[in-house]
Amino acid sequence: MSALNGLQDGAELSPLRRFGFNIAAAFRLLLLRPARGGTMRPRDGRRAALLAGAALAAFFLCMVLLDAASIRAVGRLPPGVPWFFDQITDYGKSGWFLWPLGVLLVVLAVLPRSRLTHVSQRVLAAVTVRVGFLFLAIGVPGLFINIVKKICGRARPLVPGNIDPFAFDPFNWSAAYASLPSGHATTVFSVLVAFGSLWPRARAVIWIYALVIVASRVAVTAHFPSDVLAGAVIGSVGALMVRRYFALRRLAFTIGPDGAVKTLAGPSPRRLKAVARGLFAP
Numbered sequence: 609m610s611a612l613n614g615l616q617d618g619a620e621l622s623p624l625r626r627f628g629f630n631i632a633a634a635f636r637l638l639l640l641r642p643a644r645g646g647t648m649r650p651r652d653g654r655r656a657a658l659l660a661g662a663a664l665a666a667f668f669l670c671m672v673l674l675d676a677a678s679i680r681a682v683g684r685l686p687p688g689v690p691w692f693f694d695q696i697t698d699y700g701k702s703g704w705f706l707w708p709l710g711v712l713l714v715v716l717a718v719l720p721r722s723r724l725t726h727v728s729q730r731v732l733a734a735v736t737v738r739v740g741f742l743f744l745a746i747g748v749p750g751l752f753i754n755i756v757k758k759i760c761g762r763a764r765p766l767v768p769g770n771i772d773p774f775a776f777d778p779f780n781w782s783a784a785y786a787s788l789p790s791g792h793a794t795t796v797f798s799v800l801v802a803f804g805s806l807w808p809r810a811r812a813v814i815w816i817y818a819l820v821i822v823a824s825r826v827a828v829t830a831h832f833p834s835d836v837l838a839g840a841v842i843g844s845v846g847a848l849m850v851r852r853y854f855a856l857r858r859l860a861f862t863i864g865p866d867g868a869v870k871t872l873a874g875p876s877p878r879r880l881k882a883v884a885r886g887l888f889a890p
Contacts, residue, residue, distance in 0.1 A: 623718045630717040634740060642856035663841050667834050675773035675832040679765045682827055693824035700792035700821035702750045705799060709743040724886040731875045731883050737859050738806060738874060741850065745802035746795060749846025753794045753839065762788035765829045773832055790831045793839025794846070796821045801847035805871055806860070 682690065716736045721729050763775035764787040777785050796818040804811040822840060825831040831839075855861035855869045864870045875883075 623720075626720070627714070627717045630736075634717075634736070637737070637857065637859060638853075640857045667838055667841075670834040670837055671773050671832070675765075675834050676771045678826055678833050679771045679829060682829055685827070690827050690829075693827035697792065697821065697824035697828055697830070700796050700824070702746060702791070702795040705746050705795070706743065706750075709739055709746070712739050713743060719887060724883065728879070728883045728886050731879045734860075734875050735880070735883075737854075741854050741860050742802050742806070745847040745850040746798045748850055749794050749798045749843045750791065752846060753789050753791055753842055756789060756842075757786040757791070760788045761785040762835070765832055773834070787831055788835050789838035789842055790822070790825050790835040791839065792825050793822045793831075793836040794843035797840040797843035798847040799843075801844050801851070805847075805851055805869075806874065808871075 713736070716732065716739065719732065721732065724732065758781055759778060761776055761778040761780040763772065763777065763785050765771060767784045767787075768775045800811070800814045800818045804814055818840075822836040825836050826833055851861055852863075852869055855863050858872070860874075861869050861871055
């Protein structure tokens with residue numbers, strides 16, 4: 609039986625009860641036991657350890673060699689450059705993605721399905737799984753870094769009154785000491801992984817978006833380069849972990865014979881049009 613079957617029922621319920629039914633069904637899908645053969649192999653663990661070590665080394669080198677120099681360089685930029693980045697930097701906030709995705713999930717959970725064929729119900733369930741993946745792949749890393757920020761308590765570039773990359777006040781809950789890691793960088797790189805996994809052809813455009821946003825965080829002196837590097841790593845790894853979690857349960861992704869995560873084919877435009885006709889046609 610397909611893991612998506614649980615999202616097909618509840619068609620005759622009231623909207624509120626239908627919402628509760630489908631939310632409960634979604635949690636049951638996420639709590640499914642992983643498929644066989646999905647465990648991490650020893651060489652995968654070694655590779656992950658090497659990558660983690662390389663990321664930490666890059667972070668400390670960036671902190672020592674680039675952080676202070678980069679903020680000083682920003683002070684020498686023409687005034688129009690920081691102004692431009694200041695106009696676009698807020699487009700890296702997670703709310704631009706989480707709010708629309710969250711609303712879409714609610715809408716999908718309350719749609720009446722009594723008029724849909726069995727195939728159309730499965731198509732709608734597949735769409736719901738993919739929207740849920742995007743929401744979690746962006747939201748989980750974002751929640752994690754908001755906790756880490758408070759623990760680290762790194763001062764933003766100009767907060768101490770001078771440029772000091774080593775100014776820390778752990779467990780300081782003020783925004784002035786929430787520099788590490790960058791939330792914007794975490795968001796845009798989780799977006800890069802999440803949306804790029806489902807729509808590979810969009811990766812080039814998302815790369816440009818991600819790089820512009822992380823550059824803006826330094827240009828407006830909200831973060832040091834090492835902050836955005838840490839955020840980029842956490843956002844990417846967090847989204848990849850959510851993707852693997854889904855793949856182990858054959859939800860939008862699967863694990864190939866070589867152990868790599870592969871994207872399952874999504875609903876075709878023809879199928880989506882059939883669902884729309886079933887839902888909204890008079």
